Amino acid sequence: MMQTKPIATRESYGRTLAQLGAENNKVVVLDADLAESTKTCMFQEKFPERHFDCGIAEANMVSIAAGLAAAGMIPFVSSFAMFATGRAYEQIRNSVGYPHLNVKICASHAGISVGEDGATHQCVEDIALMRGIPGMVVVNPADDTEASQAVRALAEYKGPAYLRLGRLAVPVINDPESYHFKLGRAVTLREGKDATVIATGLMVARALEAAEQLAQEGIQVRVVNMHTIKPLDVEAVVSAAKETGCIVTAEEHSVIGGLYSAVCEAMVGAGVSCPVSPVAVMDAFGQSGPANDLLEYYGLTAEAIAQKVRERLAH
CATH class of the missing domain: 3.40.50.970 (Thiamin diphosphate (ThDP)-binding fold, Pyr/PP domains)
Incomplete structure (x- = not known):
């Protein structure tokens, strides 16, 4: 990072x-x-x-x-x-x-x-x-x-x-000298064979933190930055499903209709079967409070992502 x-x-x-x-x-x-x-x-x-x-x-x-x-x-x-x-x-x-x-x-x-x-x-x-x-x-x-x-x-x-766009200041994870943004093309930020975290927005940095935590436990996690939700990079989703067999999505959005939904729709459309777990706002409204406290309260953290991966791999 x-x-x-x-x-x-x-x-x-x-x-x-x-x-x-x-x-x-x-x-x-x-x-x-x-x-x-x-x-x-x-x-x-x-x-x-x-x-x-x-x-x-x-x-x-x-x-x-x-x-x-x-x-x-x-x-x-x-x-x-x-x-x-x-x-x-x-x-x-x-x-x-x-x-x-x-x-x-x-x-x-x-x-x-x-x-x-x-x-x-x-x-x-x-x-x-x-x-x-x-x-x-x-x-x-x-x-x-x-x-x-x-x-x-x-x-x-x-x-x-x-x-x-967001109000909260977030870490800079991409090198401005080497990074090249392309609409509809996901970016693999970290390779891994055991599971994939597909993240978007401010959750991408947290996904990288989670992958680092899991690496200390011997779990190798692929991290995919899905910056374009539509058109979705279906090829990246299908590859993750086939090659790692386990996907966790991470988004600062409702679990309904956002990245999780798009990823699941893509997999069904491609005829690919793979367990997918969401880290998202679980059909709830927000509330007033400091930004980072709210992210913690709603489970939008690196630890929450890591725990979802652990739970999936345990099944």
Whole structure:
């Protein structure tokens, strides 16, 4: 793991947007009165004429973005995940997804690591909502390096996309000099023959910690970073099932409709049989509290991942 200061992926997003603004005058940014929190303020400072604060009117914001995309611009729409995917779902579905417009929905403050803002502002259903929209790409980067490259990849991709970003600073695990992000292509971070942990977002770093713990016990775990939930890298899932015979998924999202669901669906579709155990939020709302305490409370830890692997291997 890279030894560097932890960085929140929302910071990566804001910084990279500002860079893209200088490189491509078709990039425009829309925000719902949260520019300081989503970090689109970095773009706003440099390109105020291409930054639109739509106020607390997320549905209207998405509709404006659809119009901008139809006119040839590349709009990045920003708000908290709960409001971007929840309050504006109809507009994303009908005004962006249905006509397959080139709009990027970039939602910060996803998951329960929002912390003290509590259940109303935490969102563990967003991946499920977005992956259900036909043609929608869904990306959940693990760290600063990956988030920055994902923003660039989505700017080049023609079509609707959802980018999930976090408030909590997370470890940088990918080397910016050697890492290359590719939509729909999982990254194997560690090889192993006994089991596979397929993780996404901030759980990737925890999966690596779990693999290190298990290595001390003589258990060799493959760690796969599934940064793109849709389109899912089915080949990586099938290979893990066939070669290690045991999979644990790890996500800061509901167990329903996210990574666990996508992995199980892929295996059934491929006709592959393998036990799969989830580390996820188990059909529950979040609550108010410090981010790391909440991750501990909901079992989204390296130890929880390691224990799931132990339990699976014991059967």
